[in-house]
Amino acid sequence: MTELLDSTSSSESSTMTESSAPAISAGDGPLKMTTRNVDVFYGDKQAINDVSIDVTMDNVTAFIGPSGCGKSTFLRCLNRMNDTIPIAKVTGDITLEGEDIYAPKMDVVQLRARVGMVFQKPNPFPKSIYDNIAYGPRIHGLASTKEDLDNIVETSLQRAGLWGEVQDRLQDSGTALSGGQQQRLCIARAIAVDPEVILMDEPCSALDPIATAKIEELIHELRGKYAIVIVTHNMQQAARVSQRTAFFHLGTLVEYGVTSDIFTNPTEEKTRDYITGRYG
Amino acid sequence: MNSTATFAEERNPTDWQGDVMQKRIRKRYAAERRFKALGLGAIILSAGFLAFLLIVMVGNGLRGFTQTELPVEIDFPAMTGGAAASQFEGANGQANLRTLGVQDIVNASVQIQYGEKGTELFSAGGWQAVSAAILTDPKIVETKTTLYLPVEAEIDVAYKSDGSASAEQKVTELDDKLSTGFNKNFLFNSDATDPMQVGIWGALKGSLITMFITLIIAFPIGVLSALYLEEYAPKNRFTDLIEVSINNLAAVPSIIFGLLGLAVFLNLFGLPRSAALVGGLTLALMTMPVIVISGRNAVKAVPPSIREAALGIGASQMQVVFHHVLPLALPGILTGTIIGMARALGETAPLLMIGMRAFIATPPSGIVEPATVLPVQIFLWSDEVNRGFVEKTSAAIIVLLLFLLTMNALAIYLRNRFETRW
Known part of the structure; x- marks a missing residue:
């Protein structure tokens, strides 16, 4: 508990000095999102206890931990998806570019456009591939002409590495694609609204190893263009794709630091036990 | 190692080939066969009932679409004193026809051919067929024409099946002259006291208007209620209530909705009795709960992942509902609407309560005009003493069933269209 408090206080000071925090250092790119002392309650049950994490532009941040440790819950606080659960209550400060996202004047709809999300199970709309991508830009009015929209669709699909596979069949249903393609379609759909942060909630858990490899490759390519936060069960995946790793256990943030440090030289006993497979 | 060895020693292998096991297998197969036979039996039984219903209805009802006729030769030039065909063309045709006195001409012609009491052989309103014939083809007034006019109801019944003794006797006398023709009256007339003159059009039109009002009120309100309750309303005791x-409400007997309609629409709002508007409103009250329930189930069945996907790229709650949830739920909502509307179409009791059982001899021309609907018309005709109404009742049932089939086919077509689009 003392260690946790230490890490909390040190990361808090990082916002002040930007240098002393273990997780954030020069070369990590601009600070995108900060969370301070976040608690989440589902009714009486506390799901997240006092979590403080910083998300930077140039790093992929991975949340790892055993099932039910609250990593997905915490991720969903970052774009206020927890708002849809009536009994969920979030306290603490979460900021995007310095703005408190839980402030009353914050527009949730705009927030979710700025902080995109990719879900565990690929969930394309039962519409054409084109409409899947074009939906976001349409509702946000990002394209004024048909050409603009076509361009957005093409660039989004290209960035998601799907353009080559689907360019001849943009009018086919998005649900007719394979699982891996569907997930990349969902990533393209998130990219299409030009977000600043992309949250990925176990994006590969429903995919085979080849599709997983493609998604991981894609995450590498997207790094730097978007701040990426990924929740994963798969520790190897966290090690492969992320530069910062946060280990959650029973709703608390046990350890947060540079991925290589977490995996080779964790400071916490629990982290070591988890990554060596002693439990989880 | 030690424990597995003991396990193998202690293990008593299951005898899969033994008598007990074989007997159990046979029993299982027998149970399967019994179940299949029962299911098939149920299907055959219900198909049998349906076939019986259809055969009886069609057998009786088809006669309602025909009429027994006698030829009447009318010497128009002599009777009218040389009326010109041009008189009955265009806008003034109807007025000129009225002054012509068609009924007297027809009666006179009938008396010439069938004797003094000849007019008793014919349906009282039969002469109207002559008026209609003149209006469609005015040239006949310049010639001697033979027209087939419907006979009196008792003779009609006697000719088609078994009638009263006196009517049967007349049928034998006239047998070589009697013929069967298509009963146009039945499709284009409204209710009448003479079964030879009744028609279904008034009730059909009343049903159409009533259903339209029911649909435009019950569907949007029902769907919006379902969407609000599922997507917006907080889950608490009040919404549970x-x-x-x-x-x-969906289970409340329909006649109670009739009483409600009577109390609210007629007594409180002072809307006219027997109007299609009131009927439609009353049936909408009855249909709405069905649409709300099926709508809620359909909305519930839309996978949450679709909502999350839309919310995740910044769709507002309303955009999620109208762009994603509603289109995906629409086939299910339409299924519920079909069920509700079909029930409303066949409903009699609540409409009796709001006065739709009146004798309506002209088709309604608006939503506040006195109207009746098909099931009420069937109910009224089935109550008539005149035997001529028996086949009319069956014929009206056929029309009602056809209406129902058309409505359902349309709804299923729409549902499939929405399903393939998504």
Whole structure:
């Protein structure tokens, strides 16, 4: 508990000095999102206890931990998806570019456009591939002409590495694609609204190893263009794709630091036990 | 190692080939066969009932679409004193026809051919067929024409099946002259006292208007209620209470909705009795709970992942509902609407309560005009003493069933269209 408090206080000071925090250092790119002392309650049950994490532009941040440790819950606080659960209550400060996202004047709809999300199970709309991508830009009015929209669709699909596979069949249903393609379609759909942060909630858990490899490759390519936060069960995946790793256990943030440090030289006993497979 | 060895020693292998096991297998197969036979039996039984219903209805009802006729030769030039065909063309045709006195001409012609009491052989309103014939083809007034006019109801019944003794005797006398023709009256007339003159059009039009009003009121309100309750309303005791109330409303006997309609629409709002508007409103009250319930189920069945996907790229709650949830739920909502509307179409009791059982001899021309609907018309005709109404009742049932089939086919077509689009 003392260690946790230490890490909390040190990361808090990082916002002040930007240098002393273990997780954030020069070369990590601009600070995108900060969370301070976040608690989440589902009714009486506390799901997240006092979590403080910083998300930077140039790093992929991975949340790892055993099932039910609250990593997905915490991720969903970052774009206020927890708002849809009536009994969920979030306290603490979460900021995007310095703005408190839980402030009353914050527009949730705009927030979710700025902080995109990719879900565990690929969930394309039962519409054409084109409409899947074009939906976001349409509702946000990002394209004024048909050409603009076509361009957005093409660039989004290209960035998601799907353009080559689907360019001849943009009018086919998005649900007719394979699982891996569907997930990349969902990533393209998130990219299409030009977000600043992309949250990925176990994006590969429903995919085979080849599709997983493609998604991981894609995450590498997207790094730097978007701040990426990924929740994963798969520790190897966290090690492969992320530069910062946060280990959650029973709703608390046990350890947060540079991925290589977490995996080779964790400071916490629990982290070591988890990554060596002693439990989880 | 030690424990597995003991396990193998202690293990008593299951005898899969033994008598007990074989007997169990046979029993299982027998149970499967019994179940299949029962299911098939149920299907055959219900198909049998349906076939019986259809055969009886069609057998009786088809006669309602025909009429027994006698030829009447009318010497128009002599009778009218040389009326010109041009008189009955265009806008003034109807007025000129009225002054012509068609009924007297027809009666006179009938008396010439069938004797003094000849007019008794014919349906009282039969002469109207002559008026209609003149209007469609005015040239006949310049010639001697033979027209087939419907006979009196008792003779009609006697000719088609078994009638009263006196009518049967007349049928034998006239047998070589009697013929069967298509009964146009039945499709284009409204209710009448003479079964030879009744028609279904008034009731059909009343049903159409009533159903239209029911649909435009019950569908949007029902769908919006379902969407609001599922997507917006907080889940608390109050909404639970509303849900229970709606479920109960769907089970309330229809006649009670009739009483409600009577109390609210007629007594409180002062709307006219027997109007299609009131009927539609009353049936909408009855149909709404069905649409709300099926709508809620359809909305519930839309996978949450679709909502999350839309919310995740910044769709507002309303955009999620109208761009994603509603289109995906629409086939299910339409299924519920079909069920509700079909029930409303066949409903009689609540409409009796709001005065739709009146004798309506002209088709309604608006939503506040006195109207009746098909099931009420069937009910009224089935109550008539005149035997000529028996086949008319069956014929009206055929029309009602056809209406129902058309409505359902349309709804299923729409549902499939929405399904393939998504």
